Structures are given as structure tokens and as C-alpha cells.
Amino acid sequence: xxxxxxxxxxxxxxxxxxxxxxxxxxxxxxxxxxxxxxxxxxxxxxxxxxxxxxxxxxxxxxxxxxxxxxxxxxxxxxxxxxxxxxxxxxxxxxxxxxxxxxxxxxxxxxxxxxxxxxxxxxxxxxxxxxxxxxxxxxxxxxxxxxxxxxxxxxxxxxxxxxxxxxxxxxxxxxxxxx
Amino acid sequence: xxxxxxxxxxxxxxxxxxxxxxxxxxxxxxxxxxxxxxxxxxxxxxxxxxxxxxxxxxxxxxxxxxxxxxxxxxxxxxxxxxxxxxxxxxxxxxxxxxxxxxxxxxxxxxxxxxxxxxxxxxxxxxxxxxxxxxxxxxxxxxxxxxxxxxxxxxxxxxxxxxxxxxxxxxxxxxxxxxxxxxxxxxxxxxxxxxxxxxxxxxxxxxxxxxxxxxxxxxxxxxxxxxxxxxxxxxxxxxxxxxxxxxxxxx
Numbered sequence: 432x433x434x435x436x437x438x439x440x441x442x443x444x445x446x447x448x449x450x451x452x453x454x455x456x457x458x459x460x461x462x463x464x465x466x467x468x469x470x471x472x473x474x475x476x477x478x479x480x481x482x483x484x485x486x487x488x489x490x491x492x493x494x495x496x497x498x499x500x501x502x503x504x505x506x507x508x509x510x511x512x513x514x515x516x517x518x519x520x521x522x523x524x525x526x527x528x529x530x531x532x533x534x535x536x537x538x539x540x541x542x543x544x545x546x547x548x549x550x551x552x553x554x555x556x557x558x559x560x561x562x563x564x565x566x567x568x569x570x571x572x573x574x575x576x577x578x579x580x581x582x583x584x585x586x587x588x589x590x591x592x593x594x595x596x597x598x599x600x601x602x603x604x605x606x607x608x609x
Numbered sequence: 610x611x612x613x614x615x616x617x618x619x620x621x622x623x624x625x626x627x628x629x630x631x632x633x634x635x636x637x638x639x640x641x642x643x644x645x646x647x648x649x650x651x652x653x654x655x656x657x658x659x660x661x662x663x664x665x666x667x668x669x670x671x672x673x674x675x676x677x678x679x680x681x682x683x684x685x686x687x688x689x690x691x692x693x694x695x696x697x698x699x700x701x702x703x704x705x706x707x708x709x710x711x712x713x714x715x716x717x718x719x720x721x722x723x724x725x726x727x728x729x730x731x732x733x734x735x736x737x738x739x740x741x742x743x744x745x746x747x748x749x750x751x752x753x754x755x756x757x758x759x760x761x762x763x764x765x766x767x768x769x770x771x772x773x774x775x776x777x778x779x780x781x782x783x784x785x786x787x788x789x790x791x792x793x794x795x796x797x798x799x800x801x802x803x804x805x806x807x808x809x810x811x812x813x814x815x816x817x818x819x820x821x822x823x824x825x826x827x828x829x830x831x832x833x834x835x836x837x838x839x840x841x842x843x844x845x846x847x848x849x850x851x852x853x854x855x856x857x858x859x
Binding site: 449450451452453454456457458459460461462463464465466467468469471472473475476477479480481483484485486487488490491494 | 625628629630639640641642643645647648651652654655658659662663666669670671673677680681684685703704705707708711712728730731732733734737738795799
């Protein structure tokens with residue numbers, strides 16, 4: 432062990448054995464290269480990397496904000512479209528009700544006219560029929576009178592009487608009235 | 610166990626060899642400009658940062674892919690940390706803090722690759738980071754607040770007789786900050802890696818190799834956590850110090 436440690440110490444060019452960290456021969460070299468490294472990293476970061484990442488993040492933030500605004504816009508449009516649709520539907524419903532009411536009224540009017548006309552026709556037909564019946568009745572009355580007169584004349588002749596037309600007519604008329 | 614190991618023909622532990630700084634292209638002298646394994650792993654850290662934050666975001670997708678999500682998460686994580694701890698006026702120091710965070714995070718994780726060199730395990734590296742933060746924050750405090758920055762040490766909510774004593778304590782703790790800041794990071798990284806090496810050394814003995822390997826796996830998992838947490842701790846403490854500089858009054 433001790434020999435090994437000494438060997439390591441000898442490699443370190445006469446430095447105290449043990450920690451190479453404490454060998455002052457190395458300090459200048461490390462400090463020089465470290466400062467160069469830090470400067471290079473600083474310039475790479477401040478000139479290239481950090482502005483670029485900041486721009487990416489800002490752009491993303493902007494995109495997200497824009498997208499949210501666009502989404503809200505579209506949502507408002509959709510709501511407006513829905514409202515317009517609802518209004519159109521209600522309008523159409525009202526229009527349909529109006530048209531159906533109007534149609535109903537028109538049909539009712541036509542129907543009334545038709546019924547009236549039919550009633551008038553029926554009344555005319557009825558009065559015509561009544562007149563025909565009255566005629567027929569009057570006709571029947573005369574015929575009966577004629578038949579009665581003839582029958583009365585024949586009956587009187589059969590009984591051996593001689594009846595004059597005048598007195599038979601008078602008799603038949605008196606009977607018919609009774 | 611050690612006797613058995615020696616008997617078994619040279620059980621050798623070199624837990625600290627991994628921290629050795631070596632010149633990459635020959636030569637044993639390490640000058641300040643020599644290209645060493647430190648240079649290599651620092652360069653790899655730069656590449657890792659570029660790979661994580663620049664290459665992943667090159668498409669600038671509005672809907673991020675996997676790589677871009679990681680970059681955005683890291684950005685958001687550090688940004689929110691800076692904003693929450695220092696307030697709105699600390700945001701302009703965000704690139705500096707992001708630099709520290711990304712460097713420490715990438716260096717820590719690169720150090721977990723087997724056979725790699727852990728730059729953040731060196732006190733020289735973390736001391737520069739720690740003292741850099743310390744001086745930057747102190748200078749910033751005086752520039753922003755002038756002499757009233759010293760109010761940081763004068764706890765006006767304490768009873769008057771206690772205040773000088775508290776001021777001494779506050780000043781000591783203020784100057785200890787960079788030391789603890791840097792030693793915490795280097796110590797954590799170094800200790801973890803050294804323990805890994807020690808466990809790996811025990812794996813040379815067949816009888817205890819399974820236990821040693823399970824140990825290595827367990828410690829490795831722990832070290833993954835430590836790597837991320839130490840980067841986080843370093844960064845949030847930097848934010849706290851920055852907050853003290855911007856708003857020195859309690």
C-alpha cells in the first residue's frame with residue numbers, strides 16, 4: 432500500500448503524496464482552462480441557447496393564448512348559430528301554426544258556404560216535392576168526385592130513378608164536404 | 610482482509626490516481642497553457658452543454674420533442690429558481706447562473722463515465738467558481754447599494770447589545786461562504802469517486818468481488834444523485850448570495 436501511494440506521489444512530479452487536488456503545479460493549468468470553458472459556455476448560452484429557448488417558450492405561450500382566443504371565438508359563433516337555429520325553428524313553428532289556422536278558417540268558410548247552398552237546395556227540392564204532392568192530392572180529389580158522381584148516377588139508374596146531373600153533383604159535393 | 614489481499618498477490622488501491630492531471634500530448638511539465646486531460650474534459654463539458662441546449666432546440670418546435678423538452682425543463686428550472694429566490698430584479702443575472710448550473714451539471718455527469726476525469730472534483734476548479742461568485746456578488750452588492758450593503762451584517766431586528774456580536778458572526782459566515790461553497794462541491798465529487806475506486810479495488814479479490822461490485826453499483830447510483838444535487842445546491846446558494854447582494858436588508 433505504502434509503496435503504491437509513493438509511486439502515485441512520484442507521478443505527481445514531486446508533489447506531496449496523496450491528493451492531486453492539492454498539488455499547486457496543476458492549479459494554473461486548471462484555472463486557465465476553466466476560465467476559458469466558462470467564457471465559452473457563457474457566450475454559447477447568452478448568444479444562442481437562452482434567447483432561442485426564451486423565444487420558443489414565448490412563441491408557445493403566444494400560440495396557446497391565440498388558440499384559446501380562437502376557441503372562445505368559435506364557441507361564441509357556435510352559440511350564436513344555435514340561437515339562430517332555435518329562433519328559425521320557433522319562427523317556422525309559428526308560421527306553421529298560422530298557416531294551419533288560416534287553412535282551417537278557409538276550409539270552415541268553404542264548408543259553411545257549401546252547407547248553406549246544400550240547405551237552400553234541399554229546401555227548394557222539398558217545396559217542389561210538397562207542391563207535387565199537393566197537385567197529386569188535388570188530382571185525386573177530383574177523380575174521386577168524378578167516380579162518386581158516376582157511381583151515384585149508376586146507382587140511381589139501377590134503382591129505377593132518373594137522376595139529373597145537377598142534383599147528383601150537389602149531393603156528391605155535400606157528401607165530400609162532410 | 611488486508612493480509613489476505615497482500616497474500617493474494619498485490620491488491621492495489623489507487624483511489625486518487627483518477628484525479629491526476631496529465632499532459633495529453635507528452636511531456637511531464639504542466640504549464641498553464643498545456644493541453645491536459647483537464648482541457649479535454651472541460652471541452653467535453655462545453656460540447657455537452659451545446660448538445661443539451663443548442664442542438665436540441667435547433668428545430669424550434671412549438672410542440673417540443675424529447676431533447677427540446679429537456680432543454681426547456683432545464684431552462685425553466687433554473688429560471689424559476691432565480692426568479693423565486695432573487696426576485697424579478699435578479700432575472701438579468703440568469704445567464705450567469707445558468708452558465709454555472711450547466712457547467713457543474715455536465716462536468717459532474719461526465720465525471721461519472723468510467724475512466725473519465727472529474728473536473729469538478731478539483732478544489733482549484735471549484736474555488737474559482739466559489740470565489741468568482743463571492744467576488745461578483747460582493748462587488749455587485751456595493752455597486753447596487755453603496756455603503757448600505759454593510760447593513761447585511763447589522764441585524765436591525767436583534768436587540769441592540771447583541772448586534773455587534775451578530776455582526777461579527779455574520780461577517781465570519783460571509784467570508785466562509787466561498788470556502789464552503791467550493792469545498793462542498795469538490796469534496797462531494799472527490800469523496801464519491803474515491804469510494805467508487807476503493808470498492809472497485811476490492812473487486813480484485815474473488816471472494817468478495819460480488820459484494821464489491823454490488824457496492825460499486827450502489828455507490829454509483831448515489832453518485833448520480835449527488836452529481837445532480839450538488840449542481841442544484843451550488844446554483845441555489847449562488848441565487849441566495851445574489852439575493853443578499855440585491856436586497857441586503859433582512
